[in-house]
Amino acid sequence: MANYEAIGLIETFGLVFVLEAADAMVKAADVELIGYENVASGYISVLVRGDVGACKTAVAAGVKAVEEMEGGNLYSHVVIARPHQDLEKIISRYSLDKLLP
Template identity: 70%
Template sequence: MRYQGEEALGLIETLGMVPSIGGADQMLKTADVKLVGYENIGSTLVAVMVKGDVAAVKASVEAGAATAAEIGKLTAQNVMPRPIRGVGDIVSVHGVETTDTDYSGPRPRAMGLIETFGIVYVLEAADAMMKAADVELIGYENVASGYISVLVQGDVAACQAAVEAGVKAVENMEAEVYASLVIPTPHRDLEQITKIYAIDNLLP
């Protein structure tokens, strides 16, 4: 989405993808804001950007930052009430593709996410997740510096069982899970982020 500084801008930044996804979900559910940017910056940093009126953006950022901090490591948050157009141009470099979301269709299925260090552990997690419950692998991301995430979807109970099994599998290998999350009812606009990591898009 092209953002030109026409509305207030809100941002959160985290270590890793999973806290940012959780934060983004909460930002979009808390106030009338629009997702305008998402970026895997590098060195494990991931940022989410929304726009709206000042009050909505403030409420959104506060809620998203609190949620992200509960899931993992929040590194920064900010509200820019009147950013200059040049800032909007920078944000647009990291813009998400806009879609005409059909809110009358079926609700998105629950989502389960695990983030750990290295492909060896994330493959073990993914294997355990899909063996433990009826979930579908929807995405995978190598964030940077060894942070790797896997995303599944299904019904709430299945995602909960899958994430529990994935976390246990990693811990049984004496490795650390940086973040894990189950989103029972993902905001529809999260698809603008998660489709970036869709397996079908990543396969040659």
């Protein structure tokens, strides 16, 4: 994570909500969409990375987008500034690059 200062995550219940969150996040700030993970029983997390301010802006936009949806079901959200380099071992598991040919 040498090139990135922060990661931002949003967890929702349902694919539609996480897609809305991800769309709002990448439109609101200069962040890179890392990927997503279907955590369990319908809970889905989406991850972005970028500088701290961009991640905070992106997460706030994603949270707002989900909350504005009818029945919006936001479970949790967080921005981690300066994540430890060992978190890359976990983050790489969620990478969209693994899904693309």
